[in-house]
Amino acid sequence: MSGKLNLDEKFSLFADHWRPKVVASLNGQDVKLIKVQGEFPWHHHDDADEFFLVWKGTFRVEFRDHIHRLNPGDCIVVPRGIEHRTCADQEAEILCFEPGGVCNTGNLADETFTAHGGVKI
Amino acid sequence: MSGKLNLDEKFSLFADHWRPKVVASLNGQDVKLIKVQGEFPWHHHDDADEFFLVWKGTFRVEFRDHIHRLNPGDCIVVPRGIEHRTCADQEAEILCFEPGGVCNTGNLADETFTAHGGVKI
Numbered sequence: 617m618s619g620k621l622n623l624d625e626k627f628s629l630f631a632d633h634w635r636p637k638v639v640a641s642l643n644g645q646d647v648k649l650i651k652v653q654g655e656f657p658w659h660h661h662d663d664a665d666e667f668f669l670v671w672k673g674t675f676r677v678e679f680r681d682h683i684h685r686l687n688p689g690d691c692i693v694v695p696r697g698i699e700h701r702t703c704a705d706q707e708a709e710i711l712c713f714e715p716g717g718v719c720n721t722g723n724l725a726d727e728t729f730t731a732h733g734g735v736k737i
Numbered sequence: 738m739s740g741k742l743n744l745d746e747k748f749s750l751f752a753d754h755w756r757p758k759v760v761a762s763l764n765g766q767d768v769k770l771i772k773v774q775g776e777f778p779w780h781h782h783d784d785a786d787e788f789f790l791v792w793k794g795t796f797r798v799e800f801r802d803h804i805h806r807l808n809p810g811d812c813i814v815v816p817r818g819i820e821h822r823t824c825a826d827q828e829a830e831i832l833c834f835e836p837g838g839v840c841n842t843g844n845l846a847d848e849t850f851t852a853h854g855g856v857k858i
Contacts, residue, residue: 621812647812
């Protein structure tokens with residue numbers, strides 16, 4: 617019927633960067649965990665706002681005209697249509713809320729970074 | 738355009754229990770913070786699944802036939818239509834992700850606990 621999950625346990629199950637893992641789905645939305653390190657390409661999502669919560673580490677959300685630096689407990693909404701990229705100098709762990717089926721690179725097809733769909737863990 | 742927020746800072750802005758505060762809205766969904774202590778009444782939501790993440794403290798999500806005990810970093814989805822209640826022996830801080838406009842007591846109108854709509858902070 618329903619079960620609890622633990623974020624640290626779920627993060628321990630994978631090591632790859634920039635590959636979102638779906639840990640829960642509800643109301644057409646996904647709850648995803650992402651390990652990040654390095655620099656993600658610039659992109660936007662035409663039809664999806666994204667919510668990020670930093671669970672561990674330090675994370676940057678960069679827009680063309682300003683940068684947000686986020687630490688654990690910091691959150692941000694990236695509105696649909698707004699070009700952005702995400703970066704982390706060292707590995708960070710991120711929780712993301714967004715509609716089910718969103719592609720991580722949005723309008724961009726990138727050989728390295730695009731991860732279609734969501735892998736459930 | 739967008740701004741970051743910090744969960745600890747937002748939780749420090751209010752003290753009342755069982756009164757959800759909306760800190761972000763996206764894709765028709767709300768991200769709410771709730772301080773809980775005591776026992777919430779049994780209820781269900783006809784059209785809304787609910788996601789809870791424990792930020793601080795210990796929290797119980799009780800169903801009629803089983804109980805989940807959650808600590809910081811633990812999450813749970815309460816599916817729509819399923820009767821449940823939430824409890825905390827001592828104050829706990831909870832993040833909730835659910836559709837915008839959901840009433841906290843669902844099908845139940847309760848003089849003490851029902852908080853219509855969401856107060857934004």
